[in-house]
Amino acid sequence: MSFTIDFLDDGRVLEWEATADGTVATERHDYTPRFYIAPRDPDADLDLTTLQSVYDQQPDVVATELVARRPGFRRDEETVLAVDVAHIDRVTPLARQARQLSAYPVGDLACFNVDFSREFRYCLETGADPTPASELSTLRLSVPVTEMSNDVYGELSVAGDTVTGSPTDIVTAVQGALETHDPDVLVCSTSEIVPTLYGMATAAGVDDFSLSRWPGVDYQQLASRSTYSSYGRVGHSPARYNVPGRVIIDESNTFFYGETNLDGVLDLVSRSTKPVQELAWASIGNVLTAIQICEANDRDVLVPWNSWRHEFYKSMGTLHDADRGGFIFAPEVGLHEDVHELDFSSLYPNIICTRNVSPDVIRCDCHRNRDDVPGLGYSICDDRGYLVDVLQPIIDARDEIKADIRREKDRSDPDENQLVELEGRSGALKWILVACFGYQGFSNAKFGRIECHETINAFAREILLTAKQRLEAGGWRVVHGIVDSIWVTPDPDVDDSAREDLEALATAITKRVEIRLEHEAHYDWVAFVPQRESDAGALTKYFGKVAGDDEFKIRGIEARQRSTPAFVEDVQRDCLDRLDATRSPEAVLGVLERAIEELHNDDVAVERLVERNRVSKPLEGYTQNTRNVAALERARDQDLDVHPGQDIEYVVVDDEKSSRDRVALAHERIDSYDPSYYETQLVRAVESVLSPLGWDRAEIQQELAALEDATLSSFGPTSDLS
Known part of the structure; x- marks a missing residue:
């Protein structure tokens, strides 16, 4: 139950355990990380003993041995070379030498279990459980944006209290908070706080300052800052630091802590074997891969350093049929009354589990003549795929957590702390389930395969079409559908007495497709927004009034966009309220007119x-x-x-x-501020609200001009104003 693991320069490893009586550190002197080398081709007859003897001469190699392991899910046990390394930092350099030291041509050998993060590797290889046995204590340190680039801070927030003054004052305040709280977790607005505080302490002559729990080691830099591109989006990864005995969570570099909370992080720690600090900075795909690696490890399957899975041969016709996404029904632009939203519960993960879609069983040799995938002709082996064993426990756990959330909310006095924990865990698992599908088509995924990606989409298309046909046969009209969600309204051409109950229809569809179709929401009305330069419906832009509630569901429009100023968002939401109350574009324009007047009167903060x-x-x-x-x-x-x-x-x-x-x-x-600029932003936001009713920006501006003229004319002739 070691919540964090530190690696010292001399090779020692420190395991830190949080107990009810405090934190305990255990030293280990005998840890030797291991990687493997095997033939890339399972049919290759390569003698690894010569390479073994060469590695035995390397000073950083502790031992080597020939062992039986599976170099892939589709391969049986083979003899591979295991190399035990003196220090964790030497794993990658020694693995790189495999091709240089071998007499075989480049490409004949492959390395495995190489690029693991440090703490994760340790837990995987030693069986250490990184799930904390006791609740972790936290301390938050935050620096204002104006101080972030400074070598010396003049202001720092410590446990919610703002501290200003000299470097000595600030460093002393941090040291006092450490002694008072003795935190297991340091939550920092930026990890650069760590080296900056040490620099300030040194410059101020504060010799006894230390964030560390281990004497003699203050902090370590684990990685430098970098910029990366992912799916066309540029991201920034700040430098990462380690303080012995404490977890560093960098708020500027954490997905799961930012999107959920510490409870969500800890749930994934228990499933992935990635300790808290590593899980906090890891991406969704990184954590999903860790969970898959744990499953592979349980099956004695090695993890490739570089994936080299070729795409199976397929004809041009099959490629054309396979290279498609999920099914989409173009939304009917306009405002629709009495709309119900139905969603398939975790559709893609459940397709994987109910249809046994997994890289190790798709297009298997033993059933190559079988047509298991609709429209593609792919076979799926009867043996249970490893990906099912990875995802099914997560699906089941999230279903249980969501049921617990509903029960807690239904209580007369719900426990808010319990709800925060449950919602954090549910949110963390949701992100893993969201990513599991796309990761099958990711070229750098350790175990993904494009045929799995294609198969999941093929099943999803069939399922959504089946649902559409059954709902329409039951007297409902589909107004929009995308991938795993479908919106319906009563078909006006079907008599109410002949229309089937929606819950009964959802149950029937669930039974037929073997994935639960849930009634997500009932709306008094839903408006689907047209594309900016077209009359066609935008697939992911809509808003609707939840029936029996004062809540709106909003997707895609300005109020959901991260760049939108708060004032513009508030005005757009006010417009939605007016539209709901009046169904009148003129009433909505009245809200806009008043907001513009506020802007030009300098009444907006x-x-x-x-x-x-x-x-x-x-x-x-x-x-x-x-x-x-x-x-x-x-x-x-x-x-x-x-x-x-x-x-x-x-x-x-x-x-x-x-x-x-x-x-x-x-x-x-x-x-x-520039009122004209923000007026343009307001008009754009109001256009999103009124465009389902047929109004475009030009018409809105014309109407505003007419309203302004009418207001001016109420004052009489211009000469009267002089």
Whole structure:
């Protein structure tokens, strides 16, 4: 039950366990990480003993042996070379030498179990359980954006209290909080707080300052900062640091802690064998891969360093049929009354589990003449695939957690702490289930296979079509459907007495497709938004009023976009309220008119006009004078580091300018803003609300002009105003 593991430079490993009486450290001197080498081709007759003798001469190799392992899920046990290494940092360099030291041609050998993260490798190889046995204590350290690039902080938030003053004052306050709270987890707004505090302590002559629980080792840098691109989106990965005996969670570099909470992180720790610190900075795919690696390890299957799975041969016709996504019914643009949303519960994960879709059993040799996948002709082996064993426990656990959430909410006095824990765990598992499908088609996935991706889509298309046909036969009209969700409204051409009950239909469809179809929501009305430059419906832009509730469900429009200023979002939500109450475009325009008047009267607080945008490249990489460029120039002038992949926040103060004076950064003192710019943003947001009713931006602006003229005319002739 070691919640964190530290690796010292001398080869020692520290296991830290949180107990009811405090934290206990256990030293290990005998840990030797291991990687494997095997022929890439299972039919190759390669003698590994010569390579073994060469590795035995390497100073960082502790031992080697020939062992029986499976180099892949589709391969039986074979003789492979196991190499035990003196220090964890030497695993990758020694693995790289395999091809250099071997007499065989490049490409004949493959390395396995190489690129594991440190703590995960340790837990996997030693069987250590990283799930904390006791509740972890936390301490939060936060630095304002204006201080983040400084070598010396003048302000730091410690456990929610703002500390200002000299470096000695700040360092002393942190040391006092450490002694008071003795935290197992340091939650930092940025991990750069760690080296900066040490630098401040040294400069101030505070010799006894330390965040570490282990004497003699203050902190370690695990990785440098970097910029990356994923699916066309630029991201930033800050430097990572380690403090012996404590977990570092960097709020600027954590997905699961940010999207869920510590309970969600700990749930995944228990399933993935990745300790808290590593899981906090890991991506969804990284955690999913760790869970898969645990399953592979249980089956004595090695993990390839570089995936080399070729795509199975398929004819041009099969390739055409297979290279498609899920089924989509184009939404009917407009406002629809009395709409029900039905969702298939975890559709893609359940397709994997109910249809046995797994890389190790798809298109198997033993059933090659069988047509198991609709429209593609792929076979699926009768043997249970490993991916089913990975996902089924997660599906079952999330179903149980969701049931617990419903029971807790139905109580007269629900336990809010319990709900926070359950919702955190449910959210964490949801993200794993969301990613499991796409990862099958990811080229760098350790165990993915494109045929699995194609198969899942084929089953999903068939399932959604089956649901559509059954619902229409039961007297319901489909107004939209996408992948795993379908929206229906009573068919006006079917008599109410002949229309089948929707719950009964969902039960019948569930029985037929073997995946639960749930009634997600009933709406008084739903509006589907057209595309900006077309009359066709936008697939993921809609909004609707939940029946019997004051809540709206909103997808895709400005109120759901991360860059939208709070003022624009609030106005758009007010417009939805007016539309619900009146169904009148003129009433909605009244909300817009009042908001524009607020803007031009300088009645809007500037903090409600802050935009947040992601930086996609360094300042010198931009060729146009965009608002982001103006903001980056201002940040550079203030010595603020904003890297590609990070966000920058600003208020537009004069959009007519092309210089850095076009915007002001959110933390600056801002005396004015550009009302015309924000008026355009408001009109755009209101267009999203009214476009399902047939209004476009030009018509909205014409109506606003007419309203303005009517208001002016009420004052009488211009001469009377002089």
